[in-house]
Amino acid sequence: MDRIDAMRAFVSVVTEGSFSHGASHLQLSPQLVSKYVSQLEVRLGVRLLNRTTRKVSLTEAGTEYFQHAQQILLSIDEMDAQLGGLQQQPKGTLRISAPVSFALKHLGRLVTDFQIAHPLVNVDLQLNDRKVDIVEEGFDVALRIGQLKSSSLIAKHIAPIRVVLCASADYLHKHGTPTCAEDLKDHKYLHYSYIEMEGKASRYHWLRGKNNQHNSKLESNNGDVLVEAAIAGAGLVLQPTFIASEAIRQGKLIEILPECEPEPLGLYAVYAHRKLLPNKIRCFIDFIEGYYGAPPYWDTLTP
Known part of the structure; x- marks a missing residue:
């Protein structure tokens, strides 16, 4: 055999x-x-x-x-x-699906650098926070954030994604700074409506519990909107550092209860298992792996 x-x-x-x-x-x-x-x-x-x-x-x-x-x-x-394929230059159109906020902040430079390295590859980058069906919708690669379940797709881990709880100094001055997890139940919460990401932040589970929905003063499916609202003093926000790190670095947001930080999520490059993987996809996967650093650069920013 x-x-x-x-x-x-x-x-x-x-x-x-x-x-x-x-x-x-x-x-x-x-x-x-x-x-x-x-x-x-x-x-x-x-x-x-x-x-x-x-x-x-x-x-x-x-x-x-x-x-x-x-x-x-x-x-x-x-x-x-x-x-x-050592002698074959990658070429053709590479269709990529990516989350909106991550792409706006961190994909422009990567795609530019990739195309400089591989000038015969055209990139069609589509932004969407929903979970696309890459086979049915004709994508070569999808970037996803979360804890991925087992499937027939290949998921390449690209970078850890920290999720932090934070608020503005003005909000904390008015409503008090939580000193333990139990204090969070009395605060206003800016709710991210894509539960897939937030659901893994189990140490903050009461923030989205049914008994506390009245504390959720703003709900959105976009993390940038929630972070800007938090900066304006609207409430506590639980968001990944690739969105919030710059505001934290500038002092616009203050991290709360870092000792209760949830387990990191992951940024994954997901693609269909193929016996002969097209060179353009293989080259992109090789290129993005390690591109953001370990830890990723947005977690190494200092004031």
């Missing part, structure tokens, strides 16, 4: 949803794909898939193996593409 072929068969079954669709994707017979997966399970000594007449589903061991196998196959495919 070729381990790579068996691994590829298993990943194809999972991503395509069935043995027949996985076999069709690989241009193999369902019987051969089933044989590959069964041999893989025998070799590993664990069941990877639960099989019924209608569908297949991952076991706990299968979930863990799928994540590792997907990354291994991606590395192999990328290495093959790099070796096979």
